Amino acid sequence: MTTALIWHEKLMWFDAGTFAGPMPVGGWVQPGESSENPETKRRIKNLLDATGMTAHMKVITPARASDTDILRVHSPDYLAKVKTMSGAYGGQLGVSAFIGPGGYELALLSAGATIAGVDAVLTGAADNAYVLSRPPGHHAEPSGGMGFCVFANIAIAARHAQVDRGVERIAVVDWDVHHGNGTQACFYDDPSVLAISLHENGNFPRGGSGAVEQTGAGAGRGATINLPLPPGSGTAAYRAAFERVVLPALSRFRPDLIFVACGLDAGNNDPLGRMMLGPEDFRWMTRAVLDAARRLCGGRIVFAHEGGYSAPTAPFLALPIFEELTGRPSGIENIMAARMAGLPPSVLFPHQEAVVEAARTAAGLGSDRH
Numbered sequence: 605m606t607t608a609l610i611w612h613e614k615l616m617w618f619d620a621g622t623f624a625g626p627m628p629v630g631g632w633v634q635p636g637e638s639s640e641n642p643e644t645k646r647r648i649k650n651l652l653d654a655t656g657m658t659a660h661m662k663v664i665t666p667a668r669a670s671d672t673d674i675l676r677v678h679s680p681d682y683l684a685k686v687k688t689m690s691g692a693y694g695g696q697l698g699v700s701a702f703i704g705p706g707g708y709e710l711a712l713l714s715a716g717a718t719i720a721g722v723d724a725v726l727t728g729a730a731d732n733a734y735v736l737s738r739p740p741g742h743h744a745e746p747s748g749g750m751g752f753c754v755f756a757n758i759a760i761a762a763r764h765a766q767v768d769r770g771v772e773r774i775a776v777v778d779w780d781v782h783h784g785n786g787t788q789a790c791f792y793d794d795p796s797v798l799a800i801s802l803h804e805n806g807n808f809p810r811g812g813s814g815a816v817e818q819t820g821a822g823a824g825r826g827a828t829i830n831l832p833l834p835p836g837s838g839t840a841a842y843r844a845a846f847e848r849v850v851l852p853a854l855s856r857f858r859p860d861l862i863f864v865a866c867g868l869d870a871g872n873n874d875p876l877g878r879m880m881l882g883p884e885d886f887r888w889m890t891r892a893v894l895d896a897a898r899r900l901c902g903g904r905i906v907f908a909h910e911g912g913y914s915a916p917t918a919p920f921l922a923l924p925i926f927e928e929l930t931g932r933p934s935g936i937e938n939i940m941a942a943r944m945a946g947l948p949p950s951v952l953f954p955h956q957e958a959v960v961e962a963a964r965t966a967a968g969l970g971s972d973r974h
């Protein structure tokens with residue numbers, strides 16, 4: 605297997621501003637470094653380098669996306685706002701979305717990195733691709749940034765695949781712990797893109813974003829699937845979600861290309877999530893989507909990095925993903941997997957199963973399993 609790793613040092617130079625968790629900085633709230641800082645991504649790259657895994661991948665240096673690429677998804681007013689703020693002193697693009705000076709060019713590079721991942725896979729230069737970029741994209745909506753995201757990287761790369769490369773049907777599996785509201789908004793009435801989001805119920809964005817009942821509109825009805833899992837969900841809940849909803853939905857949709865919005869923030873220990881996944885869960889989910897891609901679309905799959913904010917543990921959640929993508933073991937002990945092996949076995953609780961079954965029914969996949 606040839607895996608493309610899309611990486612550019614300048615992506616790590618994006619300034620995401622100051623941050624204080626769920627509270628706005630100001631007044632009595634002391635500013636701190638943004639959770640979306642380069643450290644988690646750098647440590648992933650460092651572990652890939654240190655274990656020798658990078659040497660077995662095809663490292664691709666991306667180019668910036670063009671304004672034409674961006675305008676397939678975002679409004680001209682929003683693009684102008686990003687350019688203006690970036691050209692001045694930076695500013696706030698939306699809830700928890702900041703941009704520093706020069707951030708426009710770096711956000712273009714992050715979108716361009718995702719496009720490069722698509723091109724690597726569609727031209728046959730690689731069998732699959734991992735886009736290790738920032739700023740992330742899945743919260744960015746057509747007319748505004750949100751949640752550390754400036755441009756909707758996956759949506760932009762999906763439109764590139766459709767318009768420039770003739771791909772028709774695209775599926776997005778978003779396992780970031782937060783709702784993929786941006787991806788959902790970009791394709792809500794579009795039957796050509798299946799947007800599936802597994803996320804922690806009520807985490808971010810607030811206000812009911814990513815409820816089971818949000819299934820698409822107009823011609824796109826049924827092409828949006830939401831699995832708002834309860835806080836505390838782990839192996840059993842995610843496996844049930846995949847086996848009963850995600851994988852049957854992919855089989856029914858028959859995509860020509862699959863994206864994974866690969867957040868690592870459903871990992872145990874993440875400061876911005878309350879889920880319980882460990883390295884072996886990310887391995888299992890990666891195998892599941894790779895198998896689906898092989899079965900449905902000639903293996904064409906692009907992983908695009910989203911969240912994941914525990915700097916020490918993120919590399920050990922990412923490692924099994926890369927082992928599965930490349931088909932090559934790293935040869936090191938996964939110390940986080942060893943730590944989590946001591947936890948009590950994960951069981952599927954009734955309140956978790958109820959969400960999975962509700963999503964299954966809302967997706968029209970039946971509810972005959974009890």
Ligand SMILES: [Zn+2]
Pocket residue numbers: 780781782867869910911912
């Ligand atoms: Zn996230």
